Every structure is written in C-alpha cells, then in structure tokens.
Amino acid sequence: MGKVILVAVLSALLAAPLNAQTVRDDEAWRAFAANLEPNAFIKVRLTSGKSFRGYVVGADDHELRVNPKTRVAEPLRRLAYSDVVSIERQKESKWNPATKVLVGVGVAWAVLYGIALLAYASGYD
C-alpha cells in the first residue's frame, strides 16, 4: 500500500510540471495570437518539427489561421494552439531571392572590375 502511494505521489509530482507547462503554453500562444494584427508576418514552429512563415489571417480561442508564404499559393493553415511550439514575429524582406542574387553578382562584378581598373591605372598589368 505504501509503495502504491509513493508511486502515485511521485507520478503526480513528475506530471504536474509538464501539465502545467502545456496548459501555460497553450494559453500563452492564444494570448499572443490575439494580439497579432491581421497580415502580421510570422514564423511558426510546430510540435511536428516543421516550421513555416506566413501572414496572420485571424485568431480565436480555438485556432490561429495563417496564410503560408510560399511560391505557389497554398490554402490557409488552421493551427491548434496545442500544436504550436513557438510564434515569432518576423520582418519580411522587401527583395525576393532572385533580386538578391542579381544585386550580389552585380556588386561582386563591380568590385572585381574596380580592382582591375585600379591595377591598370597604377601600371600593374
């Protein structure tokens, strides 16, 4: 009998922080989501290990609705707060990746061309 009580007490002690953590996270993310304005750009990490970026469409007590930022449009994602590991507000880049590559290549070319011009001007050929 004493062993059973001991096991029960230990189980309760071990489980209590986990349960409290889960409940607290749910509530925290629900409260956080309620303060996000529509079209806010966020990154969401899920308990499944996946993450994605997208725009907030709406939130209520049950779910957070996010329009994922993808190349080809995808349907809204409806996220239960219990599936959320983290929500981060993000700053969205104004340039798409291709433009960044073009600018990077242009800058690199300009630097190399400039060095060549300087070398030529200084008589080192």
Place this chain on the structure above:
Amino acid sequence: MNGLTLGLVLAAMVAASPASAQQPELKKWDAGASFGLVFGDGWYPDTDSYGEPQPAYHLELGRFWNTHLKTDTAIILTHRHEGYDYTTFALPNVPGAYSFTRHDRQLTAVSGAMTYQFFENQMMHPFVSGGLQVAAATNHRYRDAETYTINRVTYTVPKLDQRSTDVVVRPFVAVGAKSYFNERTFIKSEFSAAVGGGGFSHAILRLGFGVDF
C-alpha cells in the same frame, strides 16, 4: 444504390481531404539558359596550354519526378578558343629545345544529371546534383615549319596540321540554387566540378535564367 451512395461519400471525402487541399499544383518541367566560365583544361588531356577561363553557354531542360527529385539535361556550347601550346623536346646537343604550336579548340557537350532540390514550394531552393558530361572536343593543332637557334645550334621544327575530335566523358557533381522572382521565373546559380582519369578535370561557374512550366 448503397454502392452509389458509398462512392459519392468516398469521392467527397477525397475531394475534401486535407492532403489534397494542402498540395498546390507545382510545375513538372523547368527550362533555362545560362552563361558560365569553364576553369581547367581537362577536356583536352593531351595538351598543355594556358588555363584562362573560357566562356560556356548552357541550354537546359529539367523534369521533376516529385517535389525534390529531378532529371536534368543540358547542351553546353563554347566559343572556338585559339591559343598556343608550348612544347619542349629532346634533341642531341640542344638543351631546352622547344616549339610553339597554335591550336583552335571547340567543345560541344551534353550532360545528364539527377538533382535533389531542398525545401518545398519556397522562393529559394538549394540543390545538389550529379551526373555525366559527354563532350565532343575538336582540336586543330597547326604550325608552319620554323627554324630556331639555341646556343648557336639551329634546329627545324616541321610543319604540322593535325585535326582531331575526341569524345570524352566526365562525371561531375554540382551545387547551386534556384532563386525565384515570382511563382515561375528564377535565376539559377551553379558551381560544378568534373573529374577525369587524372583527377580534377574542370569546373564550371554559371548563372542563368529559367522558367517552370
């Protein structure tokens, strides 16, 4: 009737299933053209010349088998390259005998590769790739008969006019990225390195535009 009802219910379930709703229609093909620089003379293993980079143009076509795996084919075209080979040879009583031979080279190649593309439906996709390049390497080596004098010893190098076309195969690996402007058009940047019988053969650094369709 029950069968019909069951069929309609199943069809409705499939149509409304989250899996089908989450899968956007991604294009199965991509095509592009790019400009690059070839570093290394591994296409021409029998020559010894200066190794300045040469321009190369790629026209390519890819077929996606799923969101990550793709087959790529490409045609690689190069300019005719004119240069010199510096050749030394042994002659009795003439230390350091040499000659210059001009060469005109041109390369046309096709390549096939399997590509693994990282991420799904994003604006930037890094990739790794591996395959074979098969090239027809034409080489025209020529010189007039010339007389050289070294240490007051005169020797004559005979006229040469030699044409050859070699078919060479080079395995290669590549890394790069497809960076999108929008849903379909992208910039492809890639670095590839090929090996031959003697180790490193050549590398290609290139940048081009493409479209998914």
